[in-house]
Amino acid sequence: MSDEKSPVLHVYDGIEEHDNQLPNWWLAILWTTLVFGAGYWFWYHIAEAGPGQLGEYAAESAEHAQRMASNTPASDELLLALVKDPTSLESGKGVFQANCAACHGAQGQGLIGPNLTDGFWLHGSAPMAIHKVVAEGAVAKGMPAWERTLGAERVKAVTAYLLTLKGTNAPGGKAPQGEPETP
Ligand code: HEC
Numbered sequence: 057m058s059d060e061k062s063p064v065l066h067v068y069d070g071i072e073e074h075d076n077q078l079p080n081w082w083l084a085i086l087w088t089t090l091v092f093g094a095g096y097w098f099w100y101h102i103a104e105a106g107p108g109q110l111g112e113y114a115a116e117s118a119e120h121a122q123r124m125a126s127n128t129p130a131s132d133e134l135l136l137a138l139v140k141d142p143t144s145l146e147s148g149k150g151v152f153q154a155n156c157a158a159c160h161g162a163q164g165q166g167l168i169g170p171n172l173t174d175g176f177w178l179h180g181s182a183p184m185a186i187h188k189v190v191a192e193g194a195v196a197k198g199m200p201a202w203e204r205t206l207g208a209e210r211v212k213a214v215t216a217y218l219l220t221l222k223g224t225n226a227p228g229g230k231a232p233q234g235e236p237e238t239p
Contacts, residue, residue, distance in 0.1 A: 062074040062075055062076050062077070063075060126209060129208075130184065130187045130191075130208070130211075130212050130215070131184065132182060132183045132184050134212070135183035135184070135187060135212065135215055135216050135219065136183060136219070138212060138213065138215075138216035139216045139219050139220060141216075144212075144213045144216055145213070145216060145217055145220060147210065147213045148210075148213035148214040148215070148216050148217025148218075149217050151206060151210045151213060151214040151217070152164070152214050152217055152218070155202070155205075155206065155214075156169075156214065159198075159199075160172055161226070161229075161230075163221075163224070163226035163227075164218070164221040164224075164226055165226035165227070165228055165229040165230060166229055166230025167230070168198065169198070169199060170230060170233045170234070171226070171229045171230040171231070171232065171233070172218055172221050172222075173221045173222070173223070173224045173225050173226040173229060174223075174225055174229055174232045175222075175223060175232075175236050175237040176232035176233055176234045176235065176236055176237070177234045177235060177237060178194075178233055178234035178235075179194065179234070181222070181237040181238070183215065183219060186215050186218055186219070187211065187212070187215045190202050190203075190211055190214060190215050190218070191203040191208075191211050202214075222237075223237075
């Protein structure tokens with residue numbers, strides 16, 4: 057599209073170069089993007105008023121990790137990770153007080169059931185060994201199976217809580233039973 061009024065700046069091989077005014081729609085888009093860009097930069101990078109791309113990514117990753125953990129079958133790694141999660145330990149402690157303290161004592165020092173705070177274990181001291189006896193019980197010996205009643209999440213949480221009781225040697229504890237814990 058050639059504009060009659062715009063001056064010819066340069067001719068080469070019959071091709072004319074004009075200095076046309078940029079169309080207004082084009083200028084409108086240019087100015088809008090510049091203003092938007094400056095606003096965006098100020099909002100997210102200077103004022104840090106919004107979470108920004110990295111923040112949103114981190115939030116979504118954390119949510120994803122949480123969803124994964126709640127669907128993940130128990131493993132030594134997962135149980136040890138739960139030991140570092142205050143929410144899970146808090147819930148595990150609640151589960152223990154409500155369901156286990158009657159037989160194992162409020163500090164885990166042992167009553168009808170064995171002391172869970174000494175270094176001795178009847179069924180093994182590894183996170184998954186403890187998880188197994190909590191989930192499946194030792195029914196013939198008087199330890200109920202808990203997975204059905206409590207569900208997988210609470211069994212994982214209470215197992216993580218037991219891992220924090222290990223070696224606390226609660227006062228007035230029941231005499232050791234089983235084998236000493238091997239490091
Ligand atoms: C009715 C009493 C009773 C209740 C309630 C009970 N336990 Fe036990 N628990 C026992 C007895 C008895 C044993 C010992 C089993 C054996 O001799 O093999 C035991 C063993 C255990 C062991 C294995 C200890 C070792 O030395 O290897 C763990 C871990 C355990 N209980 C955790 C729990 C948790 C967690 C709860 C609550 C969710 C719970 N118990 C509730 C009676 C109970």
